[in-house]
Amino acid sequence: MDFSLTEDHRLVQKIAREFAEREVAPHIKENDEKGFFDRRILDGLGELGLLGICFPEKYGGMGLDYISLAIASEELERVETSLRVILSVHTGLCGLGLFQWGTEEQKVKHLTPLAQGKRIGAFGLTEPNAGSDVAALEMTAVRDGSHYVLNGEKTWISLADVADTFLVFAYTNKAAKHAGISAFIVQRDFPGFSSSAIHGKLGIRAGNTGSFVLQDCRVPAANLVGREGEGFKIAMSCLDNGRFTVAAGATGLIQACIDASVKYANQRQTFGVPIAQHQLVQRLVAHMVRDVEACRLLVYRAGWLKNRGERNTRETALAKWYATCASFEAASNAIQIHGAYGYSNEYPVERYLRNSKGAVIYEGSREILEIMIGSYALGLRQDKPVNPPLPGWPDPGKEAD
Numbered sequence: 001m002d003f004s005l006t007e008d009h010r011l012v013q014k015i016a017r018e019f020a021e022r023e024v025a026p027h028i029k030e031n032d033e034k035g036f037f038d039r040r041i042l043d044g045l046g047e048l049g050l051l052g053i054c055f056p057e058k059y060g061g062m063g064l065d066y067i068s069l070a071i072a073s074e075e076l077e078r079v080e081t082s083l084r085v086i087l088s089v090h091t092g093l094c095g096l097g098l099f100q101w102g103t104e105e106q107k108v109k110h111l112t113p114l115a116q117g118k119r120i121g122a123f124g125l126t127e128p129n130a131g132s133d134v135a136a137l138e139m140t141a142v143r144d145g146s147h148y149v150l151n152g153e154k155t156w157i158s159l160a161d162v163a164d165t166f167l168v169f170a171y172t173n174k175a176a177k178h179a180g181i182s183a184f185i186v187q188r189d190f191p192g193f194s195s196s197a198i199h200g201k202l203g204i205r206a207g208n209t210g211s212f213v214l215q216d217c218r219v220p221a222a223n224l225v226g227r228e229g230e231g232f233k234i235a236m237s238c239l240d241n242g243r244f245t246v247a248a249g250a251t252g253l254i255q256a257c258i259d260a261s262v263k264y265a266n267q268r269q270t271f272g273v274p275i276a277q278h279q280l281v282q283r284l285v286a287h288m289v290r291d292v293e294a295c296r297l298l299v300y301r302a303g304w305l306k307n308r309g310e311r312n313t314r315e316t317a318l319a320k321w322y323a324t325c326a327s328f329e330a331a332s333n334a335i336q337i338h339g340a341y342g343y344s345n346e347y348p349v350e351r352y353l354r355n356s357k358g359a360v361i362y363e364g365s366r367e368i369l370e371i372m373i374g375s376y377a378l379g380l381r382q383d384k385p386v387n388p389p390l391p392g393w394p395d396p397g398k399e400a401d
């Protein structure tokens with residue numbers, strides 16, 4: 001076992017941290033208050049190569065491993081959750097989905113501009129009447145000659161109003177339930193595509209979340225990802241990657257809670273001493289430290305499995321479940337340490353609490369992940385290797401069987 005970071009890992013940590021602190025931190029309070037999504041952040045992440053961090057160089061990526069993806073996610077969310085969300089949906093859910101399931105032609109045409117940051121990717125699974133229950137999807141895709149015609153609505157989609165390339169899930173055969181769902185690459189410029197932003201969110205206000213409608217949207221048959229009926233399997237494997245970045249990001253949010261709490265606890269005085277000297281305050285910080293360390297280990301283990309190209313659904317779900325719940329608790333306790341001041345936006349901890357709640361809901365709610373972990377433990381669920389095999393590292397370009 002080797003817990004040390006490589007030179008590449010340290011470089012990613014430095015690049016992501018400096019970018020977040022220099023370009024995002026100074027404006028985040030204002031952008032969060034105004035609900036303003038700063039598109040320049042996409043350009044910045046793209047220029048640094050972070051949007052294509054774990055894709056092979058032959059597809060325009062940096063060719064780094066999954067631990068690098070985790071480190072970047074942690075560092076970005078340490079400053080602001082909406083920044084990490086970009087990496088989760090663009091790189092984790094959309095890009096890695098295309099990388100694993102796309103044909104060579106699809107990878108060259110659609111993954112490469114995503115990895116280069118020239119186009120932005122999003123993931124369209126959730127609908128007004130289908131969240132946790134994916135089989136309740138209503139979007140349909142009907143074959144018509146060389147195209148499929150897609151109709152339906154997706155909602156609560158991160159980057160819906162700014163992305164160019166969408167990995168979209170629709171029924172090609174509703175009667176077959178899960179086995180009747182298929183995956184498609186849909187582009188914003190296809191006729192019949194329209195999107196809108198959701199306002200009034202609790203958190204991630206500086207991020208873009210929205211809905212999109214496909215109305216008689218003609219999608220070339222060449223944009224079918226995998227085979228007809230493989231959409232559910234594809235969506236779940238994408239979630240294995242998205243959840244990994246969410247777990248790593250939540251770890252960064254806990255670290256941000258520690259940083260803010262330690263600073264404040266050493267400044268604020270009660271009863272003639274800094275509150276850092278009160279043991280009940282020390283306990284709150286100790287819980288955060290316990291969790292940040294545990295989360296990193298869970299995330300790195302999942303990343304290690306990913307690097308080896310091994311199935312990691314259980315380990316990633318466990319990391320995501322634990323880290324998101326722990327980050328919500330850490331943010332709540334960080335406010336507690338800040339007292340009344342933490343209850344206002346004078347300090348960032350109230351934003352941490354609002355931002356942390358989303359991740360307890362999206363990409364597998366707390367309850368869905370609890371059911372998964374319980375099912376594994378009770379022998380009710382077992383994973384098989386997937387086909388095509390998971391793209392491991394350092395051989396991420398290996399071809400499907």
Ligand SMILES: Cc1cc2nc3c(=O)[nH]c(=O)nc-3n(C[C@H](O)[C@H](O)[C@H](O)COP(=O)(O)OP(=O)(O)OC[C@H]3O[C@@H](n4cnc5c(N)ncnc54)[C@H](O)[C@@H]3O)c2cc1C
Nearest residue numbers: 123124125126131132133156157158358361362363365367
């Ligand atoms: C900020 C944000 C960004 C998002 N981004 C995306 C995105 O990019 N792409 C995308 O496709 N989706 C996205 N989503 C949607 C997200 O994935 C869904 O909200 C999530 O899957 C839960 O679905 P739901 O909201 O419909 O809740 P529901 O599925 O209706 O669940 C409601 C409640 O019931 C519980 N529940 C449901 N079923 C069970 C059960 N069997 N047992 C016990 N409890 C249960 C849930 O845990 C939850 O607490 C995003 C959501 C948010 C908030």
